[in-house]
Amino acid sequence: MDSPSLAMPAGLLRSEEPEAPALFDQVMEELGPLFDPPAAPRAAEWAMAYWVAGRIADGSLDPATGTYLV
Numbered sequence: 001m002d003s004p005s006l007a008m009p010a011g012l013l014r015s016e017e018p019e020a021p022a023l024f025d026q027v028m029e030e031l032g033p034l035f036d037p038p039a040a041p042r043a044a045e046w047a048m049a050y051w052v053a054g055r056i057a058d059g060s061l062d063p064a065t066g067t068y069l070v
Contacts (some may be wrong), residue, residue, distance in 0.1 A: 003030035 009023045037044035052069050055061035 003027050005030055 056066040
């Protein structure tokens with residue numbers, strides 16, 4: 001996963017720490033919705049497979065990487 005702002009929080013100086021929450025929110029918004037698995041293990045496995053397949057289908061995940069994840 002990558003986003004234009006992903007590296008910014010890592011490069012903050014200690015004096016810039018108060019900016020971290022806003023940068024984190026910005027990165028999360030750029031990345032879009034992340035996987036939120038169900039509590040049941042079997043349902044979580046299937047949900048992960050569907051989520052990865054969707055990311056492959058929309059072009060946001062390389063097919064080889066997605067296959068490895070599943």
